[in-house]
Amino acid sequence: MPHPFFFVRCEGLRVISADSGAAILDEQYRPMYLVASVSVLVEPPYREPSLRIAEPIFKEVDTGLEVIVHEAELCRALLDKVKADVVHLDMTLGGVTIEDLSPVELMNMRASKAGRQQILKILPRLRKIAGEIKRLYDIDMLAIGKESVPVRIAELTVGAEAILFACHRSIEQKEEVLLGLPLNCQPRVIGDRVYLHSLIAAEHDLRSYAIDTQGILTKVKLTETLNPVARGFRAIKIKPR
Amino acid sequence: MPHPFFFVRCEGLRVISADSGAAILDEQYRPMYLVASVSVLVEPPYREPSLRIAEPIFKEVDTGLEVIVHEAELCRALLDKVKADVVHLDMTLGGVTIEDLSPVELMNMRASKAGRQQILKILPRLRKIAGEIKRLYDIDMLAIGKESVPVRIAELTVGAEAILFACHRSIEQKEEVLLGLPLNCQPRVIGDRVYLHSLIAAEHDLRSYAIDTQGILTKVKLTETLNPVARGFRAIKIKPR
Amino acid sequence: MPHPFFFVRCEGLRVISADSGAAILDEQYRPMYLVASVSVLVEPPYREPSLRIAEPIFKEVDTGLEVIVHEAELCRALLDKVKADVVHLDMTLGGVTIEDLSPVELMNMRASKAGRQQILKILPRLRKIAGEIKRLYDIDMLAIGKESVPVRIAELTVGAEAILFACHRSIEQKEEVLLGLPLNCQPRVIGDRVYLHSLIAAEHDLRSYAIDTQGILTKVKLTETLNPVARGFRAIKIKPR
Numbered sequence: 001m002p003h004p005f006f007f008v009r010c011e012g013l014r015v016i017s018a019d020s021g022a023a024i025l026d027e028q029y030r031p032m033y034l035v036a037s038v039s040v041l042v043e044p045p046y047r048e049p050s051l052r053i054a055e056p057i058f059k060e061v062d063t064g065l066e067v068i069v070h071e072a073e074l075c076r077a078l079l080d081k082v083k084a085d086v087v088h089l090d091m092t093l094g095g096v097t098i099e100d101l102s103p104v105e106l107m108n109m110r111a112s113k114a115g116r117q118q119i120l121k122i123l124p125r126l127r128k129i130a131g132e133i134k135r136l137y138d139i140d141m142l143a144i145g146k147e148s149v150p151v152r153i154a155e156l157t158v159g160a161e162a163i164l165f166a167c168h169r170s171i172e173q174k175e176e177v178l179l180g181l182p183l184n185c186q187p188r189v190i191g192d193r194v195y196l197h198s199l200i201a202a203e204h205d206l207r208s209y210a211i212d213t214q215g216i217l218t219k220v221k222l223t224e225t226l227n228p229v230a231r232g233f234r235a236i237k238i239k240p241r
Numbered sequence: 242m243p244h245p246f247f248f249v250r251c252e253g254l255r256v257i258s259a260d261s262g263a264a265i266l267d268e269q270y271r272p273m274y275l276v277a278s279v280s281v282l283v284e285p286p287y288r289e290p291s292l293r294i295a296e297p298i299f300k301e302v303d304t305g306l307e308v309i310v311h312e313a314e315l316c317r318a319l320l321d322k323v324k325a326d327v328v329h330l331d332m333t334l335g336g337v338t339i340e341d342l343s344p345v346e347l348m349n350m351r352a353s354k355a356g357r358q359q360i361l362k363i364l365p366r367l368r369k370i371a372g373e374i375k376r377l378y379d380i381d382m383l384a385i386g387k388e389s390v391p392v393r394i395a396e397l398t399v400g401a402e403a404i405l406f407a408c409h410r411s412i413e414q415k416e417e418v419l420l421g422l423p424l425n426c427q428p429r430v431i432g433d434r435v436y437l438h439s440l441i442a443a444e445h446d447l448r449s450y451a452i453d454t455q456g457i458l459t460k461v462k463l464t465e466t467l468n469p470v471a472r473g474f475r476a477i478k479i480k481p482r
Numbered sequence: 483m484p485h486p487f488f489f490v491r492c493e494g495l496r497v498i499s500a501d502s503g504a505a506i507l508d509e510q511y512r513p514m515y516l517v518a519s520v521s522v523l524v525e526p527p528y529r530e531p532s533l534r535i536a537e538p539i540f541k542e543v544d545t546g547l548e549v550i551v552h553e554a555e556l557c558r559a560l561l562d563k564v565k566a567d568v569v570h571l572d573m574t575l576g577g578v579t580i581e582d583l584s585p586v587e588l589m590n591m592r593a594s595k596a597g598r599q600q601i602l603k604i605l606p607r608l609r610k611i612a613g614e615i616k617r618l619y620d621i622d623m624l625a626i627g628k629e630s631v632p633v634r635i636a637e638l639t640v641g642a643e644a645i646l647f648a649c650h651r652s653i654e655q656k657e658e659v660l661l662g663l664p665l666n667c668q669p670r671v672i673g674d675r676v677y678l679h680s681l682i683a684a685e686h687d688l689r690s691y692a693i694d695t696q697g698i699l700t701k702v703k704l705t706e707t708l709n710p711v712a713r714g715f716r717a718i719k720i721k722p723r
Contacts, residue, residue: 045707225286466527
């Protein structure tokens with residue numbers, strides 16, 4: 001071995017990440033409204049969130065990448081409460097540091113032209129937030145997306161919180177709701193918690209949950225179904241009791 | 242939320258879909274003959290077929306897309322027996338309606354040139370069948386392919402029925418047969434049924450089966466193996482007792 | 483059926499394959515040193531290795547494809563001990579026979595330009611080894627890579643052996659080591675064996691192992707973690723007791 005061996009003494013990265021999603025579906029199982037945004041703190045061994053901020057959004061699905069700016073803000077808000085070593089954004093650009101990403105570099109990256117144009121539109125605002133986080137907490141915000149386990153945990157947390165938000169809405173309006181969950185996951189209600197388990201085989205020990213502090217789970221009937229027109233996605237039908 | 246909330250009152254889509262496959266393999270595990278075609282009715286929660294038409298085909302593997310025309314005919318035949326809301330064809334073109342797909346539109350779609358040429362050859366016949374189905378039953382035939390759960394259930398049904406067809410052939414000819422199953426599934430014989438379970442993690446509750454009405458399963462010995470040259474595929478060796 | 487039916491009488495392919503990998507990670511979970519190379523014999527039903535040669539390598543990660551030449555040598559070395567029907571190399575070129583692969587053919591294949599250039603550099607040496615294997619044992623060496631189950635079993639064997647090699651190093655140097663495992667697998671220690679199970683759903687019955695003949699597993703503490711920056715990958719922290 002040509003170089004000195006590398007030894008690990010650190011206790012592991014503490015990561016803050018964020019995601020938005022879960023969608024109210026129409027009768028054809030088409031997504032209509034995004035339901036929730038969250039930011040989470042994830043610590044070793046990276047199986048559950050340690051802390052979170054969750055918000056109902058109920059925005060139309062075709063809002064482009066605007067939602068990512070809000071996710072970055074939620075990460076900054078969580079950093080006001082707790083320490084972390086790095087921020088993972090749900091944007092897959094090879095793990096590049098947002099603050100250092102210039103428009104020219106972005107345009108030279110491998111991504112669809114339309115995708116890069118959309119990112120270009122939000123880049124100034126993202127860089128501003130990344131700059132603030134760097135200045136205040138001295139940590140980086142990375143565009144790591146699909147490669148990140150904490151982003152996946154944020155996604156599962158979105159799904160769990162979205163179930164509670166959608167139940168609330170269903171009761172309020174006294175109507176059935178069909179809620180589309182994130183990719184490859186399955187809900188389970190235990191007591192006052194909704195767990196959302198990853199169904200990806202190599203993520204069998206990865207999950208998130210949301211806590212029903214208002215007892216709304218007792219007021220609805222939940223039925224799980226596969227989404228027939230989108231393999232890997234499940235939906236739950238929520239019906240007021 | 243800018244628009245009125247969307248509420249679901251329907252009981253869910255009833256889907257008819259079709260597929261062909263499973264293959265007799267040679268000693269090098271190369272596919273030689275396609276074994277079965279089926280059409281199925283799939284209803285919520287989309288975990289098993291409710292009804293089916295199954296045919297042994299034993300056609301050479303390199304027959305191109307001809308087999309899809311026959312699958313469309315099997316869908317129409319199943320519609321003569323039972324009501325449905327939509328037909329899903331095993332052709333992945335973003336869920337476009339077959340009847341509305343012109344040759345010009347097809348050529349502008351994202352797909353390999355060779356693939357589009359092959360589809361072009363069968364398109365007039367597919368559109369004819371789609372037109373008949375529209376006229377007779379007022380429902381659409383969609384080129385949704387890989388995105389469709391009912392297409393996956395048709396694929397699992399093909400595998401289950403193919404096991405019975407291949408057992409029959411093995412007994413008839415008093416010879417061993419090596420049968421290659423569809424991607425990511427595993428057979429299980431229980432009583433007079435051959436179940437085929439999906440091995441995709443997010444499809445753990447998805448399966449199909451075939452019923453052995455002639456007692457042929459008692460006349461053969463089945464041995465399961467992984468296909469060493471095609472990851473994700475399993476095969477069964479069928480040997481007359 | 484237009485042609486005579488095909489019947490299988492052979493007892494199944496015996497395959498020799500090889501792989502290198504598992505990596506010492508730094509604090510950011512970045513791979514620094516490759517840990518092990520192995521060649522394995524895999525027989526039907528292709529679920530475990532029957533025989534192996536394993537070597538610690540501890541080479542810097544960016545050594546390009548040089549490591550594949552050594553894998554081919556390990557395959558040849560295993561053939562000196564045991565019979566087989568074919569050799570599977572961990573290089574994904576559609577299953578082409580290495581000995582017949584000319585530089586011109588290689589350049590016409592679908593692969594990134596950089597990838598083909600790297601293969602071109604090692605091709606003469608690979609062809610030389612393939613030629614020797616053909617002459618001595620009359621079997622082919624195929625560039626089948628990701629499609630091969632025996633290559634996957636070689637990969638799992640690399641991971642299992644790498645755990646023992648890294649434990650040894652950790653004890654020797656009295657320092658913690660963070661070892662990154664191959665994609666989609668999970669370790670389990672039972673007695674004097676380290677098993678490495680595939681976590682891919684359709685490979686639930688596929689695994690490998692390494693035997694700890696020197697009792698080093700009793701001298702370390704192993705902790706499993708997900709790799710936060712590479713989804714699907716797990717790592718183990720090795721700490722001398």
